[in-house]
Amino acid sequence: MIARRPSPDHRDAAIAAGRASRIRMEAEPTPTPTLRETADGRRRIEHAWPREARAGRAIQDAIAEHVDTHNSLPADIRTVAGVDIGFEDGGETTRAAIVVLDPSDLSVVEQALVRRPTRMPYIPGLLSFREIPAALDALEQLSALPDLLMVDGHGIAHPKRLGVATHLGLVSGLPTIGVGKKRLTGRHDPAPEQRLAWTPLMDGHETIGAVLRSRVGVKPIFISPGHRIDLGTAIEWTARTLTRYRLPETTRAADRLASRR
DNA sequence: GCGACAG
DNA sequence: ATCTTGTCGC
Numbered sequence: 187m188i189a190r191r192p193s194p195d196h197r198d199a200a201i202a203a204g205r206a207s208r209i210r211m212e213a214e215p216t217p218t219p220t221l222r223e224t225a226d227g228r229r230r231i232e233h234a235w236p237r238e239a240r241a242g243r244a245i246q247d248a249i250a251e252h253v254d255t256h257n258s259l260p261a262d263i264r265t266v267a268g269v270d271i272g273f274e275d276g277g278e279t280t281r282a283a284i285v286v287l288d289p290s291d292l293s294v295v296e297q298a299l300v301r302r303p304t305r306m307p308y309i310p311g312l313l314s315f316r317e318i319p320a321a322l323d324a325l326e327q328l329s330a331l332p333d334l335l336m337v338d339g340h341g342i343a344h345p346k347r348l349g350v351a352t353h354l355g356l357v358s359g360l361p362t363i364g365v366g367k368k369r370l371t372g373r374h375d376p377a378p379e380q381r382l383a384w385t386p387l388m389d390g391h392e393t394i395g396a397v398l399r400s401r402v403g404v405k406p407i408f409i410s411p412g413h414r415i416d417l418g419t420a421i422e423w424t425a426r427t428l429t430r431y432r433l434p435e436t437t438r439a440a441d442r443l444a445s446r447r
Numbered sequence: 448g449c450g451a452c453a454g
Numbered sequence: 455a456t457c458t459t460g461t462c463g464c
Contacts, residue, residue, distance in 0.1 A: 271454070273455050308455075310452040317454070339453050349453070370453045403464095408453085 216244040221252075228359030235319050237305055242312045246346050249356055253347055255411045257419050259361050260333050264288070265295055266427060267332035268436030269324075269354070270444050271317040271339075273304065280304045282320035283444035285436070286332050289426060292435045297443050298327035310370070311345055314353035321354055331360060334415075334423065336436040340364040341412035341420070343387055343395035345371050355413020362412025363420040364395070365437050369408060377406035382425050384409075396421055404432045 217234035224230060231249050236242045267286045274281055280302050286295040300323045306316040317339070325331065340349030341364030351364030372387040377397045387395035387408060395410030396417060411420050427434035433441070 271455090273454075276456075308454070310454095313453055344453080364453090366453055368453060371451090 214238050214241050216241055219245060219248045224359060230359030231356045233357070235305060236315055239309050239312060242306070242309075242315045245315075246312075246348050249353075250346055250348060252356055253342065253352055254414050255342060255416055256414070257416050258414045259419070263333040265330070265332045266334045266336060266423065266436055268434070268438070268440035269321055269335050269337045270437060270440035271321055271350070272444055274301070277304055277308070280317065280320040281444055282317070282324040283440045284321070284324045284328065284332075285439035285443050286328065287427070287436060287439060292427065292429070294439060296328055296330075297439075298324045299443055300324045300327060313339065314348065314350040317350055318354055318357065322357065325358060331358075333361070335360050335362040335412070336365050336423070336427065336434060337362055337412060338365060338367075338437055338440070340366045340370050340395070340408060341410035343370060343372055343389075343408055343410035347394070349410065349412070351410070351412030361414040363415060363423055364408070364410040364412050365424065365434060366395075366408035366410070367405075367433075369397075382428075384421065393417065398424065400424075400428050400434075401430070401432045407432065 219231050219233040222232050265286050266289045267284050270283045272281050283299050285297045288295050302320040337351035341351035349364050351362045355362035372389045372394050374387045374397045375385045377399045381402050384396040384398040386393045387397050397406045398409050400407050409424050411417050427436050
């Protein structure tokens with residue numbers, strides 16, 4: 187390479203680079219969440235999907251007050267769906283799988299599988315912003331919305347009570363339950379050995395979930411209310427969808443759908 | 448400053 | 455989450 191003095195070209199390039207980096211570093215505007223009501227009467231929160239941590243945290247602070255841990259489930263739940271979100275191509279692609287089951291016999295009613303470009307990196311505490319856009323697309327693929335969603339990941343067992351399951355409940359307006367395989371936050375005693383026995387997951391004096399022995403001899407799972415449901419009911423639905431495995435049939439079915447090309 | 452940290 | 459084969463145990 188020949189050594190050269192700075193030329194006008196170089197200056198332009200430097201200025202362009204400076205402008206580009208300034209644009210890149212510029213904090214994105216904070217999306218303003220809005221409350222909307224659907225035709226069938228679901229109240230749901232709508233907001234743009236951020237690409238940066240700061241904007242995500244601002245949204246969390248704005249929507250946290252709308253999390254509802256009281257029951258408002260339909261009189262009779264005719265469908266329960268398992269929601270599983272994963273990643274491919276080293277994280278470039280987000281894959282959302284939803285399998286709708288008939289709770290009376292756990293038979294498959296319908297399923298949806300979508301792949302979308304990933305728009306957020308993984309940041310503990312902000313996982314929902316990375317996963318939910320694809321999950322919403324998958325929900326739209328269904329001919330009918332499920333009455334209840336069981337989501338892989340936590341509900342309110344999150345530092346800000348806004349785990350994936352809770353956040354998905356807020357933006358979809360549907361009742362959700364968080365089914366986690368690993369602890370994110372909170373403290374707990376060792377899980378009881380007996381099947382379906384559980385110990386509370388605590389954050390200070392607040393009960394944020396249950397550490398449930400879904401199967402004897404295996405690691406417990408973490409159940410927490412997502413949205414529009416209380417802990418007791420979340421545990422009941424988990425028990426109802428459990429068979430002989432560690433994970434409920436809802437999440438197993440979604441996992442299966444996801445892991446086939 | 449150190450350690451923790453869903454999927 | 456995903457990358458990956460066999461292997462230990464009921």
